[in-house]
Amino acid sequence: MATRTRRSRAATGVLGGFRRSLPMRLLLPLLALVALMAMLMLRGYVHSEVLADHRVQAPVASDRVPDRILEGGPVIDTRGGRSQSLSLRDHRLVLTFDDGPDPEWTPKVLDVLKKHDAHAVFFVTGTMASRYPDLVRRIVAEGHEVGLHTFNHPDLSLQSKKRIDWELSQSQLAITGAVGIRTALFRPPYSSSASALDNRTWPVTKYIGSRGYITVVNDTDSEDWRKPGVEQIMRNSTPEDGRGAIVLMHDSGGDRHQTVQALDRLLPKLQARGYEFDTLTEALGAVGAHTPVTGIDLWKGRAWVFLVTASDNITAVLVVGLAVIGFLVISRFLLMLLLSGVHARRVRRRDFRWGPPVTEPVTVLVPAYNEAKCIENTVRSLMASEHPIEVLVVDDGSSDGTARIVEAMNLPNVRVVRQLNAGKPAALNRGLANASHDIIVMMDGDTVFEPSTVGELVQPFGDPGVGAVAGNAKVGNRDSLIGAWQHIEYVMGFNLDRRMYDMLRCMPTIPGAVGAFRRSALERVGGMSEDTLAEDTDITMAMHRDGWRVVYAEKARAWTEAPETVQQLWSQRYRWSYGTMQAIWKHRGALLDRGPSGRFGRVGLPLVSLFMVVAPLLAPLIDVFLIYGLVFGPTQKTIMAWLGVLAIQAVCAAYAFRLDGERMTHLISLPLQQILYRQLMYVVLLQSWITALTGGRLRWQKLRRTGVVEAPGGPVPRQRASSDDERRPVG
Amino acid sequence: MTQEHTQSTYDIPRQQEPSAPPAPAGRDRYLDLLRSIALVRVVAYHLFGWAWLTVLFPSMGVMFALAGSLMARSLNRPAWGVVRGRIRRLLPPLWAFGAVVLTLLFVGEWSPSRDPDHGGVQGLVELIGYVVPIGAPPYPAHIGSPSGLLEDTWAEQAAGPLWYLRAYLWFVITSPLLLWAFRRAPWPTLLAPLGLTALVGTGLVAVPGETGNAVGDFAVYGGCWVLGFAHHEGLLRQVPRYLAVSCSTLLMAFALWWAAGHQGPNGWDLNDIPLAQATWSFGFVVILLQYSPSWRELPGRLAGWDRLVTLSNNRAITIYLWHNLLIMATFPILDLLYELPFLQSATVEAALDSTYALWTFVLVWPLIGLAILGVGWIEDLAARRKPRLWPNGAKKRAARQR
Incomplete structure (x- = not known):
């Protein structure tokens, strides 16, 4: 069909440059995938699935820690070479909450604090602050102080200085992004009281001081993470004899309802005893710990928080997408298994008849464009036909003597019609005009029929409601890898998809390689059209809309040669998927029609769109999540899930092979098909989408003449390409 | 890329007779290329x-x-x-x-x-x-000793x-x-x-x-x-x-x-x-x-890459035998860089440190070239051929063209 387009491309040569930068057509889809992947990585990063380090240093000797620090208060100032510690005055109590902010418990803690008019310090981790910037904003707005608790909570005594710097700056970035401030307070993860400092942690404390931070440990541990009960938490948090204290609590990391309840009772109780609940700097009577940030640092922080939020949102959408695609894939397979089983049982019943046997002679149309190599085989295979036929070879302006070869064969019942190169739809229409019989079989110039093919193909016309019949195209060259993959695809496409579509009465395509039409039906819908790149899909949809049944004849086998190179395959599939989209778009009006056309528009069209245009669009998600799962874990579960989907596919494929009586050996290439071939198919589809959504729509009708659609496919050896388009396994 | 690759491999008709040895004049350059890649990979692996x-x-x-x-x-x-x-x-x-x-x-x-x-x-x-x-x-x-010219595990x-x-x-x-x-x-x-x-x-x-x-x-x-x-x-x-x-x-x-x-x-x-x-x-x-x-x-x-492929194939044993010793030899040579007067600054030193392996990889090839010049001809003697200094096939090609 692509005769004309190919010619114009050769003539203009404008697209040569486009072809040379071959990756261009891969670039957009690839970019989209990389962006998705990057977003997922970012998510894995702030969810501590990457770089998470849960090792904790065992305690060591503390002889190198100054005694005044060990015996001193919980606020340790090592800035500028100092080493002094501070304690709180009596009746001053600073509540500190570690590991937050948490979307569930931090608001409750804040509510309780507000209720009792108390202030506190929240030591937030960078990961949580990045994910919940609103909570950080609320903490600061309600008069509390925030401090750093590192980015993702490692034991700093095990980390390099570089990593410590990174932990500090990255969490500072998150806080800046959330509220536009920097904080001078720091609490090391896994810290307790000043007396617990040792020879490993003291140098870290000094280093952090040299970076300008005040280290705040605690002297009163509520031990609320043990969930010891509200009473116990209150007891743990109450200092003796009205002394001042820094109390450690947690507002994240699990169920914290005990903490919240204890807080609600502890606050009034201690306030009654004369305690004040202030932020740290208020309690110490020092300058505030927060300093506003402006300029580039502020924007860096905001950009960071924006990216993290976006990645979280995108990931949520992706997960929904994955669920949708998973549901679609599985339900499609189940539906196919069910319906193809029913179909096979029905047409294989011994007493099954379409109607009275069809014995009348039929016309076989062979449109040919430069098929010199194959045409003789094709015509000879027809001569062996068991059904009476008339063969009409329509030569579409071949330059390699295709027509002469047929004429030289000098066979009875074989006529040659020549025309100037005008494209496949025109050739078919011309053949139709010259045909002598009422049933028209269409095939490709390089397809070979079995002796029984024509007979089997036309039997369904015994049913007067049947307007068109799809045969069973088989891949001949199936020993190469790419051939084996297409073989699997064809067998599944014809034995599962087509049977399913037959049962649902919405088969979208009669394959150009082997199909038959009732002449009267063809004439009613106006013959072949040049509106789309897939005139076979176009005509089939038109048939449905005119109320004809389109059925599948499994025994009408035709042997074709599948594309042998990735480039040929790409070109072929690009036209299929783009043509299908065009055809769906062309027939979109059926959605609102009445009668059979409306039925097809409301059942068939959405179904076909879903399975052929929308589902493949989501298919890359499977691979994106496969990679994500392999990298960030759970690796084993990811592999098992993938193998599970593979197993479902293998079962379906095996069933299809059994229905067709094919040897199972080719199924061995199914796993590899899933990691190489499937991706190619969806990149092609993505490419079609891009064409459709960009320039394509403007030139909807004229596309074929400009040759734009052809260009990405690159050069295709002529004799093959002219007919590749017509062997449609699926749909 | 994949397409170009597949194209080239698919387009080659596999018509070679199974048991007929290829004509002695023409080596299978595909296999030669594989051997060259393998050698480079081995050197890189032993280095990095x-x-x-x-x-x-x-x-x-x-x-x-x-x-x-x-x-x-x-x-x-x-x-x-x-x-x-x-x-x-x-x-x-x-x-x-x-x-x-x-x-x-x-x-x-x-x-x-x-x-x-x-x-x-x-x-x-x-x-x-x-x-x-x-x-x-x-x-x-x-x-x-560990502080010697070569590492003590040389x-x-x-x-x-x-x-x-x-x-x-x-x-x-x-x-x-x-x-x-x-x-x-x-x-x-x-x-x-x-x-x-x-x-x-x-x-x-x-x-x-x-x-x-x-x-x-x-x-x-x-x-x-x-x-x-x-x-x-x-x-x-x-x-x-x-x-x-x-x-x-x-x-x-x-x-x-x-x-x-x-x-x-x-x-x-x-x-x-x-x-x-x-x-x-x-x-x-x-x-x-x-x-x-x-x-x-x-x-x-x-x-x-034709000449390099030819050379590496003609001297495969030499390259394989000597490459690791030569990698060892690059270290003392590269250390001389640190002595150069115009490279005396902390930043340059840090830059050298961080790219050390890369420079080793760069330097090892000239050394391998020297080894080919120095001892490569032994391969020819062993094969009872006339010793050649640099057998990269250039001369033969030139002769053919004439």
Whole structure:
């Protein structure tokens, strides 16, 4: 069909440059995938699935820690070479909450604090602050102080200085992004009281001081993470004899309802005893710990928080997408298994008849464009036909003597019609005009029929409601890898998809390689059209809309040669998927029609769109999540899930092979098909989408003449390409 | 890229007669290219020590497969002569290398009879490995002082790769038998080494000492060697491509799975995981040979590499023998950089430090070139050819064009 387009491309040569930068057509889809992947990585990063380090240093000797620090208060100032510690005055109590902010418990803690008019310090981790910037904003707005608790909570005594710097700056970035401030307070993860400092942690404390931070440990541990009960938490948090204290609590990391309840009772109780609940700097009577940030640092922080939020949102959408695609894939397979089983049982019943046997002679149309190599085989295979036929070879302006070869064969019942190169739809229409019989079989110039093919193909016309019949195209060259993959695809496409579509009465395509039409039906819908790149899909949809049944004849086998190179395959599939989209778009009006056309528009069209245009669009998600799962874990579960989907596919494929009586050996290439071939198919589809959504729509009708659609496919050896388009396994 | 690649491989008609040897004038440049890539990969791996290089391209498997293929081709002639010829070609370059290494070792006051790892009379007997590498030659774990010109492990680094010669020798000697077995029962012979690896490479059966090493290597790479036979005898072409590639992929998936569960000290370094190395190399080589396009000339952009490919193939033994010692030699040379007056600043020093390995990689090739000039001609002598200084095929090409 692509005769004309190919010619114009050769003539203009404008697209040569486009072809040379071959990756261009891969670039957009690839970019989209990389962006998705990057977003997922970012998510894995702030969810501590990457770089998470849960090792904790065992305690060591503390002889190198100054005694005044060990015996001193919980606020340790090592800035500028100092080493002094501070304690709180009596009746001053600073509540500190570690590991937050948490979307569930931090608001409750804040509510309780507000209720009792108390202030506190929240030591937030960078990961949580990045994910919940609103909570950080609320903490600061309600008069509390925030401090750093590192980015993702490692034991700093095990980390390099570089990593410590990174932990500090990255969490500072998150806080800046959330509220536009920097904080001078720091609490090391896994810290307790000043007396617990040792020879490993003291140098870290000094280093952090040299970076300008005040280290705040605690002297009163509520031990609320043990969930010891509200009473116990209150007891743990109450200092003796009205002394001042820094109390450690947690507002994240699990169920914290005990903490919240204890807080609600502890606050009034201690306030009654004369305690004040202030932020740290208020309690110490020092300058505030927060300093506003402006300029580039502020924007860096905001950009960071924006990216993290976006990645979280995108990931949520992706997960929904994955669920949708998973549901679609599985339900499609189940539906196919069910319906193809029913179909096979029905047409294989011994007493099954379409109607009275069809014995009348039929016309076989062979449109040919430069098929010199194959045409003789094709015509000879027809001569062996068991059904009476008339063969009409329509030569579409071949330059390699295709027509002469047929004429030289000098066979009875074989006529040659020549025309100037005008494209496949025109050739078919011309053949139709010259045909002598009422049933028209269409095939490709390089397809070979079995002796029984024509007979089997036309039997369904015994049913007067049947307007068109799809045969069973088989891949001949199936020993190469790419051939084996297409073989699997064809067998599944014809034995599962087509049977399913037959049962649902919405088969979208009669394959150009082997199909038959009732002449009267063809004439009613106006013959072949040049509106789309897939005139076979176009005509089939038109048939449905005119109320004809389109059925599948499994025994009408035709042997074709599948594309042998990735480039040929790409070109072929690009036209299929783009043509299908065009055809769906062309027939979109059926959605609102009445009668059979409306039925097809409301059942068939959405179904076909879903399975052929929308589902493949989501298919890359499977691979994106496969990679994500392999990298960030759970690796084993990811592999098992993938193998599970593979197993479902293998079962379906095996069933299809059994229905067709094919040897199972080719199924061995199914796993590899899933990691190489499937991706190619969806990149092609993505490419079609891009064409459709960009320039394509403007030139909807004229596309074929400009040759734009052809260009990405690159050069295709002529004799093959002219007919590749017509062997449609699926749909 | 993939498309271009597939295009080129698919378009080549596979019409080569299965058993007819290619005309002696035209070497199969595809195989030559593979050998060159394998050599570069080996040098890079020994220099950088990146474990993933062993997964990216299993060089040793590829080299053994190529050698196996050539061996099968030669064995159309009487076996004894072929084996003798192979050994004769192998030994003189080894002797030259051994003479240098042993001289350096003895100057460094190493005594094999007193080495704790070797010891006594046995240590002296093992020295025969430098003459006929039936076993891998002995070397001290440490020699000299850590602060010396060369690192104190230089001997291990330099002589370590000599196991390859031992394995090669074993394969050459057993080839007549292997080929006989292969012609009788191709599939069992092809797969037997993998089975043997599953036994001796996993610790199920332990063979002690140097014999154990030899048997282990023989098993790990035996599959690739026999694959070379299968390639030459046309067995691989009889298997439909989809079947060969799919099965190889499954085998390689097994290799990765096995490697994941049996990681060695360097993680995924397949050299430490015999069964993974054997299966990964086997699958990889099947795919490489399955698509073997039999080039007479390097196509397209590859043509620019023609001379280097020719040179590295003509001097493969020299490059392989000497590269590790030369890597050692780059360190003292590069350290001279730090002495240069105009490079005396902290930033430059830091930059040098962080790119040190890269400079080593850059410097090692000129040194290898020097080694080719210095001792490469021994390969020609061993092959009873006229010694050539720089056999990159340039002259022959020029002569042909005239």
